[in-house]
Amino acid sequence: MLVTAIEARPVRSLDQVRVELEPGIVSVVGANGVGKTNLVESLYFALTGRSFRTSDRRDLIPFGGSLARAEASVRDEDGLERRLLASISRTDGRRHLLDGSPADPATLARNRPPVAVFAPDRLSLVKGPPAERRAHLDGFAAARWPARTELRKRYGQALAQRNALLSRLAAGYGASGDLDVWDAGLADAAAPLVAARDEAIAELSGPFAGAAAELGLEGGASLEYAPRAAGSAEEIRAGLEERREQDIRMGRSSWGPHLDELKLATAGRSLRRYGSQGQQRAALLALLFAEREVLLAARRVTPLLLLDDVMSELDPGRRERLVGRLDDGGQALITAADEQSLPAAALRSVVRMPMPPALPSAAAA
Template identity: 45%
Template sequence: MRVVRLSLRNFRSYPSAEVELGAGLTVITGRNGAGKTNLLDALYFGCTGRSARTTNDRELVRFGEKVTRVEVTTEADDGRHELSVGFEAGEPKRLMADGVRVERLLDVAGRPLVSVFLPDRLELVKGTPSLRRAHVDQVVAALWPARTATRRAYAQALAQRNALLTRVRAGHASQASLPAWDRELARHGIGLMADRAAAIDAVAGRFPAIAADLGLDGEPAVAYRPRSKASDPDGLAAELAERLPSDLERGFTQHGPHRDDLALTRERRELRAYGSQGQQRLALLALLLAEREAIAATRDAVPVMLLDDVMSELDRERRGRLVELLRSVGQSVVTTTDIEHVPGGEGNDVTRLRVEDGVVIADGAAEAA
């Protein structure tokens, strides 16, 4: 599945735009501040129903306007599909798939998978474990969509146990029902840990070679770091029971898969603490590419890669290797200030777009105004 067309109205800096994307590599050029990143965000928004840059949808509406709308046309073996997202401040977001309103685009079968690299995403490496846990769960969902039910079931059981802890701590409930919730939480927790471990195993074998190709030396590695040592529900339930006094004192569950982490390392040291920003960027890029390969090997689907300003900190050799990886399979959209920063970017098989102050220009012809 690939994205054929992107249409947007009143999205960030764009009054309107109509963009045709290539089946392979699409390169978007323009000066800093011209709107290249906004175009990538619009594509992500149209495919997922959320922004890659902000959690506040009001920031997506062009200044002075009230409503924004993004439409994405995709193409697959069974034909073309239409996805759309509309947002107006104070109103529920309107998500549509082939003309039918849906609750979540993420559940739509005719939706392309999307992987995005933005400079802001370095927080995935440098930030809190919760960001990395959420990312691992997204990889699980991309690899095995049906397994998302395990994470939801764990979250519901965790909320119930925490609510009971709060009532017991306040003297409004007895501890007698806590063992039952420990077993319920442990049952879903072991399943969640197994899913996360399997996902990272699928990525970990691919990560070192890709990272090295991009210039990250020192034995780069990625590993799943579960908080629990348990291998079965009884073991995890026992760990929860051991920590009950502390949980009652704090009023919430302090142990379990909701405290897991993902480690990106170089020379056996975590890049979060010991890596330079350049090394962290390379590790993040390698992680996304390794995940793309794992998903392509597991499913009949290759995520669309959206890469913003990724070439600026790579030398020509590494840029060339990255372009080779991007062109080897699937569809990719890359932004740059200079087409020469993308080796082979001037080839006939590359779709080229230029952005100038809210206007997208393809092959010298204005496509939006």
């Protein structure tokens, strides 16, 4: 599955811009502030309906405007072209359309490549709180096994229900026996979620260590996931029952996969706590590369990797190795302020910015 074109009509500083994308590595080059990140963000927005820069999509609306809109053309393995269009309007809210019609998230996800982003502020994935890593891991599992997409949501719902009852019990209402049904529900939702995470880590560990070594993380890098609640649904249910008194006292669930940590380490030490900036960056890249490698090997989809501003922070040897890794059949967009920082393999397809508007203006359309 390949993205063949992206249009920003408009997004932030980009108005009526259309860029055709080749398979393989595409480099987006231009001076600071010309809109390289805006272009990458437009692509991410068209595909996912979200931004990787902000949780408030209205930030994408041009200053003084009322609408942001991005469209991506995606070609699947059978050569079929589809168009994904995301928009956010101050008056009409947001839309995400497949070939002009509203579609549910699962259908949209099936009709686009899995997409991963490296951007300087995404380092929080390595150095931020565990919740970000859990969400990321669950997102990877959903891309790896589409049938498992709902596991995270199902668990979240079961947890919210059990917690609601716990807070009532903590306030002195109801009987603790009422928890039986919610314990069972939570355990049923927890077991497959933990299993998916376990399997994801088993697949990612080797590729992660390999990519990390190549990017210069010394001492061996590892991914570790040690679930609190492992085993069958029945075992997890028994574990919940054991902690029942404590949970009622606290008014919330104190045990389960919503508290698990995915640990990224080098030489056995947590990168979150002890890693240098450069080590954390290398670890994030290694994780994204590992995911890409696993997805490429496992499914017929071609993952898309968006690398915003990664080159400026790497020495020439690491730039070469990074681009060498991208030359694997997957699609990738790299932004850079100057062409000199890009190895030859990243210069086969270059988009130079700023770009003149390539589409009829909004007023004429």
